[in-house]
Every structure is written in structure tokens, then in C-alpha cells.
Amino acid sequence: MLNFSPICQQVRGLFFYALAEALFTTIRSCFFTASLLLSDSKLMKCECTSSAFVAGDVAALEFLWPGPAPRGGQFFLLKPQRTGVFLGRPISAAGWKPKNAAKPLSGGIVSFLVLRRGRGSRELMDMRPGEEAELLGPLGNTWAQMDSNADTSPIALVSGGVGIAPLLLYACELGKRPFDFYAGFRTGSFGLEKIKPRSLTIATEDGSQGLKGRIPDFFTPSGYRAVFACGPEPMLKIVGDACIASEIPCYVSLEKHMACGVGACLGCTVKITGGNRLCCKDGPIFNVEEVCFDH
Numbered sequence: 001m002l003n004f005s006p007i008c009q010q011v012r013g014l015f016f017y018a019l020a021e022a023l024f025t026t027i028r029s030c031f032f033t034a035s036l037l038l039s040d041s042k043l044m045k046c047e048c049t050s051s052a053f054v055a056g057d058v059a060a061l062e063f064l065w066p067g068p069a070p071r072g073g074q075f076f077l078l079k080p081q082r083t084g085v086f087l088g089r090p091i092s093a094a095g096w097k098p099k100n101a102a103k104p105l106s107g108g109i110v111s112f113l114v115l116r117r118g119r120g121s122r123e124l125m126d127m128r129p130g131e132e133a134e135l136l137g138p139l140g141n142t143w144a145q146m147d148s149n150a151d152t153s154p155i156a157l158v159s160g161g162v163g164i165a166p167l168l169l170y171a172c173e174l175g176k177r178p179f180d181f182y183a184g185f186r187t188g189s190f191g192l193e194k195i196k197p198r199s200l201t202i203a204t205e206d207g208s209q210g211l212k213g214r215i216p217d218f219f220t221p222s223g224y225r226a227v228f229a230c231g232p233e234p235m236l237k238i239v240g241d242a243c244i245a246s247e248i249p250c251y252v253s254l255e256k257h258m259a260c261g262v263g264a265c266l267g268c269t270v271k272i273t274g275g276n277r278l279c280c281k282d283g284p285i286f287n288v289e290e291v292c293f294d295h
């Protein structure tokens with residue numbers, strides 16, 4: 001029998017560890033590449049065409065995107081070319097302007113609203129026109145998929161803070177369909193210029209605009225065929241509970257930390273009543289009745 005010295009055993013252990021990690025990384029990147037090839041998503045270097053502050057800690061960014069048009073609810077992983085962060089950050093598409101009106105489904109300008117949180121979002125907000133970022137997308141499911149029985153009865157869109165972004169794009173897709181928009185902010189409002197709701201309710205926590213308080217205080221689901229909401233989890237839970245009590249279907253967009261964005265790393269698990277789902281691939285939009293909130 002071979003008798004290895006402790007140093008040999010350590011070297012052997014390190015070798016097997018490195019081998020296992022290399023194997024795992026290779027399998028993961030194969031899975032990542034396969035997922036990308038099987039979906040409509042693209043990974044591309046894109047030019048930033050506009051960057052401007054729209055509120056104290058929120059910036060609006062626009063990029064030239066030659067790939068497929070995003071639908072309301074979908075997101076991209078964004079990573080500036082010059083960056084100190086390893087992973088792209090998931091940011092919802094807030095707007096879409098096709099370059100050629102005759103071909104609205106590909107090639108145009110995609111816009112985002114970015115709230116300053118940590119280093120990744122700060123780097124995005126610091127981007128200037130002409131600089132490039134890597135964009136991977138469009139990723140995830142859409143509000144329209146949840147709204148399959150579309151008819152003329154009104155729906156409600158309810159947002160908290162920068163959670164307004166994916167609902168703005170959906171509001172622009174609704175055309176003549178009646179919808180009411182409930183938007184909550186900490187202070188001041190942003191992003192509402194391009195939408196035409198039947199009614200608009202704005203609430204700010206400091207009372208600087210609209211009603212003073214939090215948006216769930218001014219929202220009741222009765223009379224709506226469905227409710228679509230995005231914002232902080234405690235807000236989603238209050239809105240969701242009210243909808244469940246009134247037996248109105250409600251769909252919420254959830255936020256989780258993400259790495260790959262395409263279902264390859266299993267890093268964005270969402271607990272639902274039937275087990276676990278991936279926020280990036282199965283979501284980010286879920287039926288609120290299924291979601292197990294942390295709070």
C-alpha cells in the first residue's frame with residue numbers, strides 16, 4: 001500500500017480540490033452557454049447613450065441594444081466595461097425605443113432606472129455617454145405572461161421606489177387597456193412622464209409630493225381584474241395579503257442577488273409553497289399566493 005507523507009497528502013488534496021473546482025466551473029459554463037443559446041437572450045457590449053439623475057439617488061441610463069426587445073417585467077445583467085465588480089447587476093428594463101419603427105422587436109434603445117445601493121449600482125450611475133457596458137438579456141418572465149386573460153376590465157399597477165421600472169415598460173405595452181397606477185416613493189417622484197393611466201395615485205413618505213404615507217395605505221384591490229406589483233418585500237406582502245383577502249389575482253416581481261442570470265448557478269432561490277424556484281429563470285414575477293415571504 002502507498003504511504004504518502006503529510007505534505008504529499010496535502011498536495012494531493014489540493015490537486016483534487018483544484019480538479020473538482022475546474023470540473024464544476026466547466027460544467028457551469030457549459031450550462032450557462034447552453035442556456036444562453038436555447039433562449040432569446042444575448043450578451044453584448046453596448047454603448048451608453050444617456051445618463052442623468054432623475055432623483056437624489058436614482059439615475060436613468062440608456063443603452064444602444066441591438067438584440068431582442070425586452071418586454072415589461074424582464075431584466076438585464078449590466079456590467080460597465082471599466083469595473084471593480086465581478087458580476088453584472090440585475091436591472092429591469094424600464095423603457096424601449098425601437099431604432100426602426102417597422103421592426104419594433106429588435107434593435108433600439110433600452111432604458112433603466114438605477115438606485116444607488118452599493119458599488120455595482122454606483123459604477124452604473126457613474127457611466128457617461130460613449131462608455132460601454134456588457135448587457136446580458138432580456139432575462140426572466142413578463143407581466144404579459146401573467147396577464148393571459150387580457151380583456152378590457154381594469155388592472156392596477158403598484159410600485160414602491162425604483163420598483164416602478166418594470167411596471168413602466170408594461171404600462172407602455174398596455175395601449176388602450178385601462179389601468180390605474182399607484183406609485184410610492186420616499187421623497188419626490190420619477191419615471192411617470194411617459195405613462196397614461198386612467199388614474200394615478202402618488203404617495204411619498206415625507207409628503208413632498210402626492211399623499212403623505214406609504215402606497216399600500218392608499219391602495220385597495222377591489223374592482224380590479226388583476227394587480228401587478230414591484231417594490232420592497234414588505235410592501236409586496238401587504239399588497240399581496242390585501243389581494244388574497246379580496247380574491248383578486250396578484251403578481252409580484254421579486255429581487256434576489258444574482259450571479260449567472262440564466263439558471264446555471266442556482267444562486268437566486270425563491271421559496272414558494274410548492275418548493276424552490278429560481279428568481280432569474282422561473283421569475284422574477286410570481287403569483288403572490290405561492291410566495292413565502294421572509295418578513
Ligand SMILES: Cc1cc2nc3c(=O)[nH]c(=O)nc-3n(C[C@H](O)[C@H](O)[C@H](O)COP(=O)(O)OP(=O)(O)OC[C@H]3O[C@@H](n4cnc5c(N)ncnc54)[C@H](O)[C@@H]3O)c2cc1C
Pocket residue numbers: 075089090091092093112113114115116117118119120121122162165166254255256257258279284
Ligand atoms: C430581477 C431584478 C430586477 C432589478 N431591477 C432593478 C432596477 O430596475 N433598478 C435598481 O436600481 N435595482 C434593481 N434591482 C436590484 C439591483 O440588482 C441591486 O440593487 C444591485 O444588484 C445592488 O448591487 P450593488 O453592487 O450596488 O450593491 P451591493 O454592494 O451588492 O449591495 C448593497 C446593499 O443592497 C442590498 N442588495 C443588493 N442586491 C440586492 C437585491 N437584488 N435585492 C435586495 N437587496 C439587495 C445588499 O444586501 C446590500 O445591503 C433588481 C434586482 C433584481 C433581482
Ligand code: FES
Pocket residue numbers: 257258259260261262263264265266267268278279280281
Ligand atoms: S442567478 Fe444563477 S441561477 Fe439565478
